[in-house]
Amino acid sequence: MFQNFKNYIQNHSDITDEQFITISGYLKSKVIKKGEFVLRQGEICGYSFFVSKGLLRSYTIDEQGKEHIIQFAPEDWIIVDRSSYFFNEPSELFIDAVEDTELVMLNEDFITQACNISTVYRAFNHKALHSHIRHLQKRVNLLLGATAEQRYLDFIKLYPELTLRLPQWMIASYLGLTPESLSRVRKELARRNFKPH
């Protein structure tokens, strides 16, 4: 039931099988279909969501009703609105399933317990926060300076498998483009004989 998650957590900590069993009481698993939500704007994000199988995304909807995708989470990724989770504030984000998805929900108690049991896990968590910051800062920098084409090239370099799994309009949304613009960027790349990978 939690096998993928157990592998994941043991790869990143020294938590033993027995320890995992004791704290797995704080876990919930869930299976959802494409399009179903695990978080909606306005709700408080009480869980981190680990993706065992499938693909989730988080996004905002602005005043003009436009979606802006913040993050994708394929297998072995964790997705969460950290602001809402940590500060107990209503979330700005929606999180829904891009594909049929199996996920594990970790609540605050689980994290606390795991940190108490294992300093390795605690350090892993700390590192994850820094990775998140690094990623966001890089994205800010790209959005400040890079053209549509540069942002797209960066995306397919960073997420080659996602590029294949996602509909193009979602990639466009992640990059801050319209689907039409992304289509033209791709056309231009093809004209110049660009081969991904």
Place this chain on the structure above:
Amino acid sequence: MFQNFKNYIQNHSDITDEQFITISGYLKSKVIKKGEFVLRQGEICGYSFFVSKGLLRSYTIDEQGKEHIIQFAPEDWIIVDRSSYFFNEPSELFIDAVEDTELVMLNEDFITQACNISTVYRAFNHKALHSHIRHLQKRVNLLLGATAEQRYLDFIKLYPELTLRLPQWMIASYLGLTPESLSRVRKELARRNFKPH
């Protein structure tokens, strides 16, 4: 010498005067003039910089030689390239002084010691990481969706005092605009009789 920093840290933790004295051996203070650097692209960021007086900024320079300002840090703020600091990687960022500045440099040992002495300080640190993430995510969202005017209005609402202290071209750079565009935005706001504050 570290008075402002001592106040700051005691406001955010239960560290005593005596404890502060023992760990203050890990601190360095520095006075720099407007335009001087505390970090350059390519260097590893070995310190967090606390601003006692004055104003620092961090920014990148892209391939076309354009600056993109990532952060401002006035009094009582800490500025650091967390990626470089945590992962020991060469930094993408420059950090220099917008005004003549007095600062305190905290190295890894200081942070470690302070965390060991005080769980309150440790929690404060943890919270700071989450605040950073919240801020970056909000900025990504603005850059994805908002117009020049919306971004500028958001800025002056968030940083009213900075708006007065900074040259406009730096605000423009922070917002991902040219100075000319920001000037037009301001003109249009003035025409519509907008009063800051």
Place this chain on the structure above:
DNA sequence: TTAATTTCTTATCATACATCAATGCCCAGC
């Protein structure tokens, strides 16, 4: 004070990307 930079504004023109609209594609469900 004058001179010299730097910053801000304004105007014109250029361009990347958005918007709107039409078409074709694909594959999901009947």
Place this chain on the structure above:
DNA sequence: GCTGGGCATTGATGTATGATAAGAAATTAA
């Protein structure tokens, strides 16, 4: 096998912002 609804492409046109250039204003230096 049709049929319909998302999705991708393409073209025509619009618009916000960038680029360039010049002058005004403000700040700093001499």
